[in-house]
Amino acid sequence: MHSHENTTRLMPDVAAQAQPHLTGALDWVGMDNIEVPVHFDAGDGEVQRTNAQVGAFVNLVQADKRGIHMSRLYLLVDRHLGTQPLSVAALRDLLDAFLESHKGLSDRARLSIRFDVLVRRAALRSANSGWRSYPVSIEASLGPDGFRLELGTEAVYSSTCPASAALARQLIQEQFARDFQAGQALDHAAVQAWLGTEQGIVATPHAQRSVARLLVRLVDGASFNLLDTLDRVEQALGTAVQTAVKREDEQAFALANGCNLMFCEDAARRIQKALDVDERLADFHVRVEHQESLHPHDAVAYASKGVPGGFGS
Structure with a gap:
C-alpha cells in the first residue's frame, strides 16, 4: 500500500508549451x-450588491508563448470585486494585479463590468415613488499609455414631435373655425366646454419612448457619481419615464411633454449642454434614439464634448 501524503502531484501544463510553427503577439486574451x-x-451613499458580468483581459506580447494564465485573472476578479465597493482606485488596483500576475507576458490590461442598479424615483405629483433600473457599464484599461476609465448608462424618456404638435394645433384651429362661426359672440363657458371634448381636441401630436445612451470619461481624480449624471440628463430633457403613476402624475407628465417638444437633435443638444458644465467629465458621447410611433425607423442624433482626440474625433 502506497501513501500519497506529503507528495506533490505534477500536472501537465500544455499552455506553457511553445508552438514554434504558430507564433504571434495577441491584442487581448482573457x-x-x-x-x-x-x-x-450610485451616488446616494447607499451601497447596493448586484450581479455583474465581467470581462478580464491582458495582451500577449511574447509571440512564442502559447497562452496566458486565465485562472489568475478569474481569481483576482473574485478577490477584488467581491469584497469591496467599486471605485476608481479599486479598479486600477485590479488592473495592476492583472499585469503583475502576467509579468513578462503582458503590458496592457483591460476590464469591463456590466450590471444594473436600482434607483428610487419620486412621482411627479403624488406622494408615491417607485424603482427605476439603470444599466451600468464600466470599461477600464491600463498600459504604457496610462490608465483610462469610461462609464456608460442610459436614460429613457418621452419625446413629443414639434412638427406633429404644430400640425395638430392647425387641425384644432380649423375645427374651432367650423364650430364657432366668425363674427359670432363667443360664450366663455361654451368654449371652455368645447375644449374638454374629443371634438375640441380633434388631433394630438405623436410621442414616443426614447433612449439617450451615455458614455462618459472621467477626469483624473474624479469618482463615480452615476446619479448626478442621470439627474443632469433627465432634468435637461424634462420627460423621464415614470414609476408609480396616479392620475395627477399622468396629467403632470402630459404637461411636461407639452412643454418639452423636441426633435432628436433638440434632445441631443440639451444633453450636450447639461454635460458640458460637469467638471468631472473629461469627455462624453451621447446617442439619442427616438423610437418613432409615426414610422418604423428611428430618429437618431449623436453629440460629444468635442475635445481633440476624444469621442467625437
Missing part, C-alpha cells in the same frame, strides 16, 4: 461574462 457580485454606490 475571459468574458464572468459572473460575480459587485458592490456599487
